[in-house]
Amino acid sequence: EAAVTQSPRNKVTVTGGNVTLSCRQTNSHNYMYWYRQDTGHGLRLIHYSYGAGNLQIGDVPDGYKATRTTQEDFFLLLELASPSQTSLYFCASSGTPNTGQLYFGEGSKLTVL
Template sequence: EAAVTQSPRNKVAVTGGKVTLSCNQTNNHNNMYWYRQDTGHGLRLIHYSYGAGSTEKGDIPDGYKASRPSQENFSLILELATPSQTSVYFCASGEGLGGHEQYFGPGTRLTVL
C-alpha cells in the first residue's frame, strides 16, 4: 500500500542541538513537502522538492534545511534548534503540476527545550 511514513514520531531536543526529521514515501511521487502545523497558523510550507537532488524554499524556510537524496526520502534538518521550532511537522508527497492532491504522513511532534 502506497504510504508516507515519518520518523521519529516524537522527538525532544535541546536548544542549540541538531535535529533531523526523516520522511519516506512509496507513492513514487516526484514531489515531496515539509510543513509545520501550529494552532492559528494552519499548515505552513517549509521546504519542498521536485525530485532527487532538488530542494526549494517554501514560505518559512529560515532555520531549516532540507535534503532529498533519493526519490523516496526527504529529510528536514534543524542545525540549531530553538524553542520556537516546537511544533508538529508533516511530510507529504504529490505528483505532477497543479491540480494534484498531496498525501500526508502521520506527523512528527517536536519539542525543543
C-alpha cells in the same frame, strides 16, 4: 493506498540541539514537501522538492535545511534548534505539483526545550 512514513514520531531536544526528521514515500511521487502545523497558522510550507537532488524554498525556511537524497527520501534538518521550532511537522508527497492530491505522513512532534 499512498504511503508516507515519518520518523521519529516524537522528538524532544534542547535549544541548540541538532535534529533530523526523516520522510520516506513509496508512491513513486516526484514531489515532496515539509510543513509545520501550529495552532492558528494552519499548515506552513518549509521546503519542497520535485526530485532527487532538487530543493525549493517554501514560506518559512529560516532555521531549516532539507535534503532530497532519492525519489523516496526527504529529510528536514534543524542544526541549531530553537524553542520557536516546537511544532508538529508533516511530510507530504504528490504526483503532480499541488493541483493533485497531497498524501501526508503521520506527523512528527518536535519539542525544543
